[in-house]
Amino acid sequence: MDREADMSPFLKAFLEGQGYTVKGEVGAVDLMACRGDEPPLIVELKLGFSLTLYHQAIARLAVTDSVYISVPKPAGARARKILAENTAMCRRLGLGLMTVLKDGRIDVQCDPGPYEPRKNKKKQTRLLREFERLRGDPNDAGATRHGIVTAYRQDALVCAAHLAKTGASRGRDVAKATGVERATTLMRDNHYGWFEKVEKGVYALSEAGAQGLKHWAFSWEDNKAVSEK
Numbered sequence: 073m074d075r076e077a078d079m080s081p082f083l084k085a086f087l088e089g090q091g092y093t094v095k096g097e098v099g100a101v102d103l104m105a106c107r108g109d110e111p112p113l114i115v116e117l118k119l120g121f122s123l124t125l126y127h128q129a130i131a132r133l134a135v136t137d138s139v140y141i142s143v144p145k146p147a148g149a150r151a152r153k154i155l156a157e158n159t160a161m162c163r164r165l166g167l168g169l170m171t172v173l174k175d176g177r178i179d180v181q182c183d184p185g186p187y188e189p190r191k192n193k194k195k196q197t198r199l200l201r202e203f204e205r206l207r208g209d210p211n212d213a214g215a216t217r218h219g220i221v222t223a224y225r226q227d228a229l230v231c232a233a234h235l236a237k238t239g240a241s242r243g244r245d246v247a248k249a250t251g252v253e254r255a256t257t258l259m260r261d262n263h264y265g266w267f268e269k270v271e272k273g274v275y276a277l278s279e280a281g282a283q284g285l286k287h288w289a290f291s292w293e294d295n296k297a298v299s300e301k
Contacts, residue, residue, distance in 0.1 A: 073144045073172065076102070076117040082176040083115055083142055101132065113138040115170065120144075121158050129167050138184050140168035145179060155181065163187055221288070224263075227252045229288055231259060232266050232281045240276035 073079055083103055084094045092105035092113065103115040114132045118125040118141070125141055132139045141162065146154045155171070159181045162169040169181040205223030230250045235241060238249075243256025252258065259267040259275040266281030277285075 073119065073174070076119060079117055079142060079144065079172045082172050082178060083117070083170065085176075086170075086178040087113070087115075101135075111136045111138055113140070115140045115142050117142050121154070126161070126165065126167075130165060133166065137166070138168070139166075140170050140184065142170040142172060145171035145173050224258070225288070227254065227258055228264055228266060229285065231255050232277055232285055235267070235275065235277040236282065236285060240270045240274055242273050243275060244273070246275070 080096055080103065084096070087094045087103075087105045090107070092107045094103060094105045096103050098104040101114050102117045105113040105115070107113075112135065114136055116125060116128045116132065116139070120143055121141075125143075129139050129141045145151075159169055163182050163185075164187050166184055166187055167182075168184040171179045171181060173179065202223050205226075206221075207223075207226050210221035210226065230252055231246050234246055234250050241249075243259055246259070247253055247255035256273065260269070264280070264284060266278055266284050267275045268278045270276050
């Protein structure tokens with residue numbers, strides 16, 4: 073479909089099949105449908121999801137609660153993710169979403185209605201755990217230029233700094249000296265490549281680890297991890 077107008081006949085037929093009288097380009101509205109004494113139904117059309125499309129649809133909520141956006145059904149490798157993300161967005165905004173297939177079929181992804189979010193306890197618990205594990209406040213909100221300092225990275229930096237001072241050490245000794253309970257597992261998994269296994273249970277700082285300590289100069293005075301230029 074090359075034009076928004078290409079979708080219009082399919083949407084019109086779909087709505088007329090549900091008993092609506094449908095007219096296009098009513099004022100600033102792309103499609104408007106009426107059925108008996110019900111509030112009007114409005115559909116805003118675009119060839120793809122965009123901020124402009126959402127702005128238009130939200131503006132139509134001043135007229136009626138029955139507002140849909142409609143786009144050709146996404147195709148390609150990321151289609152499922154794009155559709156899922158935008159369906160979730162519509163639900164949060166109280167909008168409906170209809171997608172038009174190449175053969176003219178209409179898929180109603182969601183209908184307009186009040187958004188009632190369901191809290192995800194697992195995600196909440198995970199976030200709270202990360203909050204508790206973080207030492208101080210190492211990240212400026214919204215600032216990612218130097219990378220995000222996670223609790224895991226902080227623990228790795230602490231272990232690396234200890235090995236830089238003491239040399240090769242047993243994991244249990246590093247854990248005891250630093251307070252990082254997962255020190256042995258962290259050094260064994262070696263996600264950043266900062267550690268080298270010397271013998272069973274004994275680890276040393278690798279060259280990458282030494283560079284990591286330089287890159288993430290760690291300040292305990294203000295609890296900030298700062299990336300060196």
